[in-house]
Amino acid sequence: MGTPLPRDPIADAQRNWEGHGWGNVAAPMAAVTAIMRTQQILLGRIEAVLKPFGLTFARYELLALLSFARSGALPMNKASALLQVHPTSVTNAVDRLQAAGLVVRSAHPTDGRTTLIELTSEGRTLAKSATAALNSEVFAQSGFADHDVDQLIRILSAFRKNAGDFT
Amino acid sequence: MGTPLPRDPIADAQRNWEGHGWGNVAAPMAAVTAIMRTQQILLGRIEAVLKPFGLTFARYELLALLSFARSGALPMNKASALLQVHPTSVTNAVDRLQAAGLVVRSAHPTDGRTTLIELTSEGRTLAKSATAALNSEVFAQSGFADHDVDQLIRILSAFRKNAGDFT
DNA sequence: TCCAAACCCTTGGATGTCCTAGTATATTGC
DNA sequence: GCAATATACTAGGACATCCAAGGGTTTGGA
Incomplete structure (x- = not known):
């Protein structure tokens, strides 16, 4: 291309x-x-x-989200809401991350409908490495001027709010 | 969601x-x-x-591109370059548009490797209707303030140029 | 002239996204 | 207390995107 x-x-x-x-x-x-x-x-x-880490963006996002969850675990519906993707997309990502040993599914203590996604130690380590790579190889050289980054954040934040993403 | x-x-x-x-x-x-x-x-x-028109965005983009081509026809590799997608994505879109009777494939007059995509009259009509719908239902109510639209065009144009999209 | 390199399109495979059910568990209301 | 409704996750299917590989066509240099 x-x-x-x-x-x-x-x-x-x-x-x-x-x-x-x-x-x-x-x-x-x-x-x-x-x-x-x-x-x-x-x-x-x-x-x-992300490719060298065996991750795709969808899987990385989930891994990163979990790594910021302190407890390292989140209900799937919560992850779906925060990542703003369809629940089936989360199911798909968790399937693959679990197969790779990066997360495990566990039962919710009080709600039998809910499944918790939990980071394994391998998952936590990989998330850290992948984040460092993205920071230095993508975000640190985004190609946007600093003041344009501010403009983008302002404009797109207003748009997303207006679109009903958050209150 | x-x-x-x-x-x-x-x-x-x-x-x-x-x-x-x-x-x-x-x-x-x-x-x-x-x-x-x-x-x-x-x-x-x-x-x-686009759904009521039986179109997806990928197919609409191709249809719209052809409708601006004057002759109503373009080589597939040209379409791939202009839409900035992988050639296989164009193949896929053309397959479906052709099945729907909106475009036809035809041989290139001088280069046997090249396939031309040509708009049918149904395709041209549908492209017109779909464009009108997008204009009134999406672009006319984009959710961006006018001056923010200008900012976006400026910022993203610089980014794309810097990324090597065009010279 | 002629064969290798370049180019064009398609097929097959992997991923991701969404939608539409379908199953299981909770919550609500009568 | 129990049925109706709501919520949570998953299975199957439709699409789109990319990559890798393959077969046909042109181009260009020896």
Whole structure:
């Protein structure tokens, strides 16, 4: 998928929108499309860094979440809510992490419906290493200027709140 | 995946990062994570609007690209480059669009390796309708303030250029 | 001219996401 | 107390994305 294009395809699309009389939504269209593409680029970088650890981003996120849980354990429904993904996605991730010996499922002490996900010591160690790698190889060189990072956090936080992610 | 959380999980993660001595990368981490989540929200809205048309976002993007191609046809490798996705993803999308009668594959006049994707009249009509729906139901109500849209376009364009998307 | 290298598309496999049930356990209300 | 409703997790299926590999077509250098 490799060589750079001679022109920005998203800017072209924006011009196309304007040329078709949709100028009022051309800019939001371009912004939304740019977010899609940026996410794709960032995900690619993250996956590349995690690959040597045998992790994908989905599994890493779960591992990281558990590692910050103090007790090292969380109910699956809680993890689903915090990661904002479908419960079946968590089931899928836990299956694989458990097969890799990084987490274990255990029964909830009082609620028989609930399953706890618990970090193993291997899981905790791996989470730490993977986080260090992401910090130095992705986040420390994100490609965003410092003040742009602040802008992004502000803009996207407002968007997410408005979209009903949190109160 | 429903009720709003009482707190912003990304802001919490940022605080966690700072608390662990990773303050220098906490903000980029939060920005990157927010982009991931924002993309997920936007994709969900888009897919919901496209569903009645029997389209997914991937298929719509290809359809829209073809509809702007004047001749209504593009080589698959060109589509792959412009959409910035793996060639196999285009193969997949074309398979389904062709099965739905929205595009047809045809031979390239001079290069036997290349396959052209061509819009059918049904495909062109559907692309028009779907675009109108996206414009009014997603882009016209993106949830971003106008000046934030400009900021996003500026910031993400610089990022994509820096990432090698275009020159 | 001719064969190796480059290029194009497709197939097959691994992952992840969501949706739609289906099973099991809790909670609520009468 | 017991039935109806709600909640939690999982199984199966549809899609999309990427990678690796394979077969056909062009191009280019010896």
